[in-house]
Amino acid sequence: MIPKLENKTLRGRPVRVYGCKPVIIGITGNLGSGKTTLARLLEMEYQIYYIIPFGKALKDTVYFAFGVEQTVKDVPHFAEIRPAKEDIVKSLQEGIDNLNLLLKGQHLPELSDEDKAMYMSLADEPDMNMAELHRRLLQLTGTEIFRARDPYYWVKQTNPVVIDKLTRGKLVIIDDVRFLSEAEYVKQMQGILVRMVTPVRKAVATGIAKHKSETEQEQIKVDYTIENEIPNDESQMREHITALAGKAVGLLMDDIKTNLV
Secondary structure, three states: OOOOOOOEEEEEEEHHHOOOOOEEEEEEEEEOOOOHHHHHHHHOOOOOOEEEHHHHHHHHHHHHHHHHOOOOOOOOOOHHHHOOHHHHHHHHHHHHHHHHHHHHHHHOOOHHHHHHHHHHHHHHHHOOOOOHHHHHHHHHHHEEEEEEEEHHHOOOHHHHHHHHHHHHOOOOEEEEOHHHHHHHHHHHOOOEEEEEEOOOOOOOOOOHHHHHHHHHHOOOOOOEEEEEEOOOHHHHHHHHHHHHHHHHHHHHHHHHHHHHH
16 A cells, blocks of 8 residues: 655645546556657647656666766767776766665665675676666666665655646646556556557567566556557557547546636
8 A cells, every 4th residue: 555645735625636537647558668659749739737757756866876877968879888897887886875875865774785786787797888777777776776675665756746746737647657556656646547558569688678667567457558559659649649538638628627727
């Protein structure tokens, strides 16, 4: 059961039961199924919605601790750069120290020797480029470290941002619902869950699709399913949005806007 979060109100009404309307749309699905594409198109179609990924807090944490990000503005092909092993080792050592400071500040157990070894093993993997290093740090930090200590950690980090947008009259789309705890949060906030399904999946050879961050989403019970035969094809996605809006958003939009007045 999700812990009780800070109970604020939205214009005098509890945000969790805001007119029993979907103030939040949570999108789940396999890697590359078009979750973010759908979210962006919904945001454009209905100006009242705002995208808040659960992964934003995680990416900020990885950047704070390790100084690693997937892309850098004005640096072409940054993701493909293969840093020297000694640079990776230095970044990992500094990151471990920074993570321990953060964990201590959150009153969570600090990294064990096994945790540290797990991070340092990344330096020994061949052909490690910046995109792969960033992805592995996200997986390890997000799941093996913080979720292992508190399954609701990233939900708690995201909740204040969600509340802030709701109190400013925005509704929220979360485009990266991957864990049961995240789906539970969406439903607690009287939201709806949508699964993107595609027959095309990115290569499993790298182990991306085998990680818990990609497999646990298959257990999430959703309200609607959208089949996307051509992932990230915006022209095709618009047809799906029309169907989704008619079922989950469009029929409620006038009522939602009325409640926001």
